[in-house]
Amino acid sequence: MVWSFGLNKRVPAINMTDEQRRLVLYTCAHTAVLYDYSNNTQKLLQGHCNMISSTCVSEDRRWIATADSGQNSMVIVWDSYSCIPVQTLFDPHVGGVTTMAMTPDAKYLVTVSAAQTQTVAIWDWTTESDSPICQAELDPAYGHQSYILFNPEDPTELVSNSESQVIFFSWKGGKLEYYAPELDDSTFNRAVGQYSQSIFQSNFGTRAFTATSVGNIVVWDSKRPSSEAPAASNDATKKALKLVRLQDRAITVLTTTDSYIVTGDVMGHVKFYDDQLTMINWYSEFDLGPVNALSFMYMPEFITDVAESSDFPPDATIAASKFVVKDFIVGTATAVMGHVRADGTILDVLLLEHDAAVHAICTHPTEPRLCMGSYSGLLKIWDYEQKEVLVSRQFDRGNMIRCVAFDPTGLILAAGFMDGSVRVMDALTLDDEVGEPFRYARDSVTHCCFSHDSNFLATADADFTVSVFRTGRGQEEEAWVYLGRHRAHYKLIESLMFGMELDTNQPRLLSLGRDRVMVEYDLGNSGKDDLRLLSQDRIEQSAVPSCMAWYPPVTKESFIVTANSQYKLKLYNTTTKMCRKTLLGPTYGAPVQKVAVLPTTGSPIEYRHLAYITTDKVGLHILPADGNPHKAMALIAHPTGVANLACSYDGKYVFTAGGMDCTAHMWSVSLKSLDAACSLGGENLIPFYGLLDGGREGEFFRELEDYFYYAQIRSQGVDATIDREVSTTIPLSEVPYVMRALGFYPTEQEIDDMLNEVKFSKYVETGQYVTHIDLGDFIKLYINHRPAFGLSPIDLQKAFEILGMDSEDGPAIDRGSLLDLLQSKGEHMTEAELAEFLTTLIGMNPEGGSSELGPYDTDQGTNVLEDALPRDFTAVSFAADVLGFQLYAPSTARPTTASTASNTAEDL
Template sequence: DEQQVPTEPQWESKAPARLSSSTNLKQGMQQIGQEAQESDRKNLRDKDEENSADQEILSIEAGAEMSCEESSLVFSATPGLLFEENEHIKTHPISLSWAFGYNSSLPVYSLLDEEQRVILYVSSHSAVIHDVHGNRQYHLQGHSNSISCLCISEDRRWVATADQGPDNLIIVWDAFSGIPVHTIFGSHPEDGVGAIAISQDAKYLVTVGASKIQRVCIWKWTSPEDKPMFSIELPPAFGYQSYIVFNPKNHKELVSNSKTQVLFYMWSDDTSGLHYSAPPLTDRTFDKTVGLFSQSVFHFSNLQALTATSGGKLVVWDIVCSPSRPASLCVKPHNMKAIKLMYVQKDALTVLTASDSYFVTCDVKGHVKFYDGQLQLVNWYSHFKLGPIQSISFSKSPPRPSSNNSNYSSSCTINSQPFIIRNFILSTRDATVLHFTAKGSKLDKLMEEAKEAVNAIACHPSQPLIAIGSHCGLLKVWDYMQTKYLYSRIFMEASIQCLAYDPKGTFLVAGFSDGSVYILDSISLEDDCKEFKYSRGPVTHISFSHDSQYFATADEKYSVTVYRRILKNGERTWEHLAGVHSHYKAIRNIIFGVDLDSDQPRLLSLGEDRLLVEYDLGSSSKDNLAILRRDRIEQSAVPLCLAWYPPFTPEAFILTANNKYKMKLYNATTKMCRKSLLGPTYGSPLEKIQILPAANSQDPQKRYLAYITKDKVGLQILPIDGNPHKSLAFICHPGGVSNLASSYDGCHVFTAGGNDRIVMKWELNINALEATVSLGGEDLIPFYNLLDGGRDGEFFRELEDYFYYAQLRSQGIDAMETRQVSTHIPLEEVPFVMRAMGFYPSEEKIEDMINEVKFSEYVDTGKQVTNINLGDFIKLYINHRPAFGLSMKEIQNAFQVLGYSSKNGEIVINRGDLLEQLQCRGEHMTEEELAECLTTLLGRNPEGEISEQGTYDPSGAAALIEEEIPEEITAEIFTADILGLPIPEPDNTETGKNYELPNRIGSAES
């Protein structure tokens, strides 16, 4: 109970107190001057240094990696410059324009108050400067990983951000202009940065690494040096140090803490460097339960420090020296000890900071309390009704002098004076941001976002609306053009997994983790009918038919369920039609299409089981969902996404993308693979694709595709042809992107970050994308560049030789007639040239390649193509070969699956088992075919000897195989001795890296 908190501290002490008797900051500074050692007094900041700090920072052009134009912008920048109307012209094809949500595990800072309420927070890999009153955002983008920590200077001018992961960065930004003024590369190469702080004079940064053995570094970021001034490693026994702060009176003193250990640091310019001490504190120290540490702070008027704990206590630290020890040796940090353990409340403290002459605490109940220098309670706010508070940030400007202070609340002291403090920003762990105006005690809610993962997003088909659903049950609808929140609803029963609008925009359907499906009115979000619960597991996908008469869902139990709209009792309503367990692995997508002959809806589903299933809606009845056909569309790759291809030709196609970075076109009727193409290769395969709607003024032959990979969002120009310049991608959610949606006009795409709880709005600039394509060259130029050595390289000359040699083969090697040299070769020669160039396709892939060329002109001419020229062959080769060749790791993984451990501990495959597997599994090989391949690989069978002379000798081939191939085969023997491929160096293999063998060796299928 708040009223039971005593105004006098309950001291629990084993050492004399050294708290100052005065709470006045000026008197406290005088006391420091009297009590501090000479070394401490040298470290205090004088007024001249304070006035020159910003001038020093603003004159670091040589070390801040800025151009002259940028440095002048920084020097002349003023608050609010970011949001001037004359914005820079956006030249990127994809630009981040808004972030819905923020990282509630990091603090939210107040940059500007009063008329311009501007706050700073983190959304995924960018820091966001948000003008709340102006409804504008500016994004500080530069990190490729999610930002792990940030801090701001006391004058709100400089923002420092850091991240964790590969190629981690520390970036210092000018908050007035948004320009990055200094970047530190590889500061903590192990795992990145776990905590960061900036000194009171803004000249120094301190970072704490995030690795198991943490490293604390002091940086003078205004210097061009890229190395820390000082660094020191911390033993893992101290726990993960997640919080650190400078002493505002002395930037050479710092304090950090983990949940179990507080550390004090001091550094100097001499050779002594950076030192730390770890004063012990356990439950036995004061015979009281301490709890876990949350945050620490230096006392504003003496040499002490405080630490807040989860037990509702404040630990008081001070310099303690034995009487026998000389006073000159009693200095920080080694003499800091816990002298008090003060109980202030029963609830866990989450935040501890200092503002002016007050200590401020926040707790798990959402309470904010203010204490004076003697740790006596001065005032508190317990009526906010908030969750656990994550951070508090006070405005830069102190309260304005006024003759009338009646609008301020009164302190709880005996004098009951007006309690005059700065305005502050509160952020909670459940993703709520509030602004508190001290004058009038007014609390305004600035943001209330999802507190759990966000996977469900859907755009309205005709209005600028986006629906966002989270695992916490919160469903919000935004006007994304005005970036205005419109309405919301909270579902307490289960988590929202997916959302979909019907094509007319009347209904919004939500799928939940418990398998239930809600059909909502798209405006009021009220139930249109009673919820359905026919899915066998969490609903993962929802799709509507073009006429809004059907919608289908897919769930995690590999089932597809269909619902239809019917007329019942004179009213239109929805009913459950039927469901079927149509896949045996995860369903990746379900889509409705249109039968061009009857205008009836078609429904297809695609699963990781490589099956494309089409359902017969016309023949389906209540509780019986008929399946029209099942087609296995991949041999070894796993299909990941599905879409209807735009009608560029009279032939209708279905577009898929798989985990081998290939995109494929299938005939919508026969399901024959008509074309295989190289897809975007940006670190991971495509996870979801969506054809952007065509704008009214857009050329019908110019369409675009949006896609997401593991952590990127990208654009692809259609029609696809394998040209890598026709696509690009940008990092959107480094922790993983879970969903994609596009606006009805095709001008924006939206990405959901899943566990990062953020949805990002991306503005598209198609003209910039088209310009990128033109810079890459036309016709065959982009494809030449994908060959080793390019157009003038040895690989291309070798290809030409094989191409013309294939003409000789087709006319007969021993023919005496005059040769007919042309620019084409027969299709029958394509597999031989492919294998000669080092690409060994399976028989199914050969059939796909032949069909791709054979039927390429059939729709237009009614005739089959029987030959191919060199240019088309190059495109065919590049689009069908493996995107990254075969790696040694793939071969080793195959041996892990098929082999066993030998006596030497190596993974091996028995020779007989290998021969049996080759003949019986996958694409079966006859004994003659296998013998021919192995004898050829071993150099004992010149080309064509068996096939042309018909002299296959089973006993001779078997003897040769036994002689050349050992009884137990390792991955290295198979690679080097049988296939004749290079092997990485042994020391490199031990690192576990995925070493790429030359691209010419072909695919893993061979």
């Protein structure tokens, strides 16, 4: 990662500026960013695998602590100068950390867990210990504690608050105690409001303040009367002394600087008060949005006595003295960050980012430009080399941008919106090319793309409809003309793309949906209000396709590559739509969601790469794909989900959009590193041996060899007495039997795909069919086609949940319904086939072949097969009594692989 666009508005920004540097710390997804706003550079602190939930720093800004929440959570302490992690606390709490704080001297950390029953822990991170000094569990009735702070004058005291409860802590001698004072509307006969943040008042011992959602400040102090001896500094028992009404609007931020108490509110105002909560000065003209962060620069020798000629504003007192404060950072709930220079009251907007989901990203075809759009209606075009915004446009708040696309010339930009409208704009100014947006879709526009000649624009929407627009230049009065729309899918459209005819270079338009259908549209014969279809091909049986792309010309045959929910990449002939190859895809936690061929500035037939995203990762894959797992890599891109992918025009960078985290990341591509990692994985069959149970020397491989050579004998006749011809290949007709003996049970369609894959593998080069397969190619075929994680009992359980009825033992299917389903649905069986298979499985016909019984015994007039089967099947009974598998409970389910089955030569 080389740059992060956007920020996490839920984690307050921290001003890291001192006399030597101009920095601000904020977070983007799972990365903390140190942004030098004077030089426009970023230093990225990467180490978390979950969204960062909290940050804090030492008083001198030397040490930074970051924490996340979720599985495998961590607290990492960084040196802010070298950006090197110096300490890591692994799994500090179950579920991670929701908030934390650091003592001014940076010796101790306090963390609050994100679990429903929260735990507060004190850590001495400077030691080798991985256990807290002390901790305490909080009562869930106190609400979710979202803010905590050390007393800067006494680190043994802390204060935290939820929206409904303030808690005071005291720790000494390895024991953490806390006290939750009561306060409600009846205490002062006034509405208190919900708590936002709490602080300790400087130079007042145990006094603390809490801001509320109705503009109040709650003043807390020790229960002991002030006339008595002063309270001990570690006395955590507090009570509400008074409720001070400061304003009508909610106070969202409460902090201190020097001798002032500072508040920020939902109106975007920043106000300064003295120790007696008397207003000294305020800023109400920022107009940045509701304040959620206030942080002042670090200047230990700050001088408040300045010359009268200085440009500091006057305060609000009668004397109108110079109001001298340090420069500070203002962060808002609308993802805006401003830097305020107190001398002159100058506001510099450092960041103006998206405060809603970012799904729409695309790159310019010839220039280093990135276009980003979000649900907030903000559209921005960045120069990603110079890291500066070239142009932006803010649409009305209801215009949520869902997708964007440049045309091949880079002069036109199309944007699809959640309300179904489509805008065509000038890519340089973002001015509308068409007077009114197109409003033909009935639901949100999810995809948009241009043809290679820029003559066509196509969009897909959430109503399963594809719309096509044609340029009207030279033919029509309007710049773009609506051509038509077609609802060719009955489920969500996952991918939409233009291509070129191989011979005529005319544009082709294809769409792919979750209904497993690939549709091609007949643009040549379509007229105005008459969009026609050219073909509809069902490309999957059980898997759900997720994306498609044009396969680069690394082979002589022209292909379309798709990815599906079963971790497979498939290559389809662009003309016949025949599945020509099935390959094991990347298996990094989730199936591939979107692919993009990485552009190259060299020869189009040289070594190429595929960029892809999964649920939360971004990765690269070396082409041509062959199932070698070492050809792929992946990194966590956005822990809460990757929404979109784009590649730079020169292939040097990959961009990912994070959806709900409101950010986008820029990744630098190092192809040499990926090639080196692939080389370390071995050549030829070595990577594939590693995917077999036990590897090359394991029992499974020896079993595979036995089946392979037995298939040779079988093809020559088991009972033949002539001399055997031993070779290194077997006929293609034997492939399905060896596959089943190894524990992989393909459907008839999958068998056809496997045989066609081998049969036509050299046809383009030689014009000849392949009729035999050797052991090495068979291993590749087996690994690429078998289920990526074996047979899962969960799949069988889901089938019964969908097809069955509720019973005492779980979802069940009655015998008649099961036999009917097997003969009428999916790859349905004939009555004879059903009799043969079931009698073999249940032991009535153990030798296999045609069943002599058949489904019916006409002499007795009874159904012998049905009598041998129970009246009802559950997933467990069907697996045990018919399939002969042991089915685990869903909570402990694990895949059944070939190594767990006892296969013999008779299985062939």
